[in-house]
Amino acid sequence: MAKVKKAYFCRNCGHESPKWIGRCPACGEWNTFTEEVIQRDSSSGTGSLVRNGNSRPQRVAEIAELTAKRIDLGNSEVNRVLGGGMVRGSLILLGGEPGIGKSTLSLQIALAANGLRTLYVSGEESPQQIKMRASRLGVHNEECLIYSETLLENIVAQMDELKPDLVIVDSIQTIYTDLIDSSAGSVSQIRECAATLLKYAKTHDLSVIIIGHITKDGTIAGPKILEHIVDVVLQFEGDSNNIYRILRGNKNRFGATFEIGVFEMRSEGLACVDNPSEILLSHYDEPLSGIAVGAAVDGIRPYLIETQALVSNAAYGTPQRSATGYDTRRLNMILAVLEKRVGLKMYTKDVFLNFAGGFKVSDPGLDLAVVAAIISSYFDRPIGEGICCAGEIGLSGEVRPAPRNDQRIIEAARLGFRRVVVSGYLRKGAPKPPKGIEVVYINRIDELPRILFGQASSDAESR
Numbered sequence: 244m245a246k247v248k249k250a251y252f253c254r255n256c257g258h259e260s261p262k263w264i265g266r267c268p269a270c271g272e273w274n275t276f277t278e279e280v281i282q283r284d285s286s287s288g289t290g291s292l293v294r295n296g297n298s299r300p301q302r303v304a305e306i307a308e309l310t311a312k313r314i315d316l317g318n319s320e321v322n323r324v325l326g327g328g329m330v331r332g333s334l335i336l337l338g339g340e341p342g343i344g345k346s347t348l349s350l351q352i353a354l355a356a357n358g359l360r361t362l363y364v365s366g367e368e369s370p371q372q373i374k375m376r377a378s379r380l381g382v383h384n385e386e387c388l389i390y391s392e393t394l395l396e397n398i399v400a401q402m403d404e405l406k407p408d409l410v411i412v413d414s415i416q417t418i419y420t421d422l423i424d425s426s427a428g429s430v431s432q433i434r435e436c437a438a439t440l441l442k443y444a445k446t447h448d449l450s451v452i453i454i455g456h457i458t459k460d461g462t463i464a465g466p467k468i469l470e471h472i473v474d475v476v477l478q479f480e481g482d483s484n485n486i487y488r489i490l491r492g493n494k495n496r497f498g499a500t501f502e503i504g505v506f507e508m509r510s511e512g513l514a515c516v517d518n519p520s521e522i523l524l525s526h527y528d529e530p531l532s533g534i535a536v537g538a539a540v541d542g543i544r545p546y547l548i549e550t551q552a553l554v555s556n557a558a559y560g561t562p563q564r565s566a567t568g569y570d571t572r573r574l575n576m577i578l579a580v581l582e583k584r585v586g587l588k589m590y591t592k593d594v595f596l597n598f599a600g601g602f603k604v605s606d607p608g609l610d611l612a613v614v615a616a617i618i619s620s621y622f623d624r625p626i627g628e629g630i631c632c633a634g635e636i637g638l639s640g641e642v643r644p645a646p647r648n649d650q651r652i653i654e655a656a657r658l659g660f661r662r663v664v665v666s667g668y669l670r671k672g673a674p675k676p677p678k679g680i681e682v683v684y685i686n687r688i689d690e691l692p693r694i695l696f697g698q699a700s701s702d703a704e705s706r
């Protein structure tokens with residue numbers, strides 16, 4: 244008879260305890276332990292599903308080198324984030340908020356005409372519901388098979404029979420195995436199902452994409468070990484009220500994690516955005532105050548984004564500070580620097596900051612663009628045409644170099660900007676900029692107004 248074992252698991256990190264405790268010793272959260280019944284049979288286990296008896300220890304010198312062959316998923320932005328395509332035999336975890344588009348993106352990958360035999364396993368929707376979404380996407384792939392199932396043993400049996408190249412599981416929280424006597428979505432079920440899928444992917448040389456829900460804290464639901472098991476962790480970010488989504492790699496054993504993919508949510512699905520700068524820059528019939536263009540970098544991908552600021556008199560005595568897509572504490576720091584180093588009376592002004600497209604920006608290299616937009620709105624004067632900013636602001640008012648500054652300048656030149664304002668510390672040893680753009684060097688932010696509203700000083704150099 245199978246042995247029944249009870250244990251308590253932390254819902255936040257997956258820490259196991261033989262008894263209930265109030266605070267998790269691993270993550271420090273309170274009241275997160277739940278009781279689960281684990282039933283294991285010594286005569287069966289996950290090893291009965293995946294077995295490789297030919298494995299033996301090898302010396303490093305004896306192991307043959309294997310070049311990881313990349314598989315084209317038929318989606319340029321997903322391929323970019325994965326490092327040029329998906330590696331065969333990998334396990335990919337895709338997480339994101341509800342309604343952000345995880346199922347839509349995974350179904351688009353399954354329906355893409357990429358020559359892959361794909362098994363799409365859905366534990367949340369019926370085949371008829373998936374058919375409705377597929378019809379809306381307007382993409383058809385005869386090699387895509389839809390399977391509505393939640394029992395892991397049945398899924399593995401279908402994988403043995405169909406021998407697909409790619410398996411997509413939506414979602415891992417709905418899958419369960421009979422080897423463990425607990426409900427689907429529990430810590431033990433998620434851990435066991437993910438481990439089984441990983442073993443199957445490695446031994447049968449196929450790739451698996453599993454979709455994971457996230458908690459209210461923004462982390463992927465289930466035990467933290469889930470993110471350690473998989474080869475790649477992708478985070479799908481964005482605001483459901485906006486049309487743009489960002490796919491970010493938090494972990495990638497086969498490539499770098501500094502690439503991002505940008506998508507636009509349309510009625511026919513998620514469209515790849517190859518050039519984010521074009522959608523984040525607005526075109527106006529006449530110059531407007533309070534608008535500046537900043538050169539940003541997310542990972543290694545440069546793009547230009549429009550920074551909008553509104554400075555008005557405080558109507559109720561206490562000035563308001565509001566920022567959309569930007570850290571409010573950093574905005575308060577920049578306003579204090581402007582008041583101290585430039586002499587602007589910001590303590591009597593309401594300040595509102597916004598970025599085009601609803602993007603959330605954390606790049607410190609956009610500080611100079613934020614300052615330029617605030618100064619423009621403060622004096623109600625539009626910034627000169629064709630000016631772009633890239634630099635970090637220090638507490639003493641100095642303009643510090645932004646990381647990957649050369650890529651920012653190249654992106655600004657590619658989009659037709661004639662002048663880019665950067666830190667003066669980059670003057671020595673700076674490479675020659677592209678043709679048609681002037682690099683203006685400043686050391687302090689009090690030099691910025693004459694650059695924005697008039698001719699450049701003698702510090703402006705065109706290299």
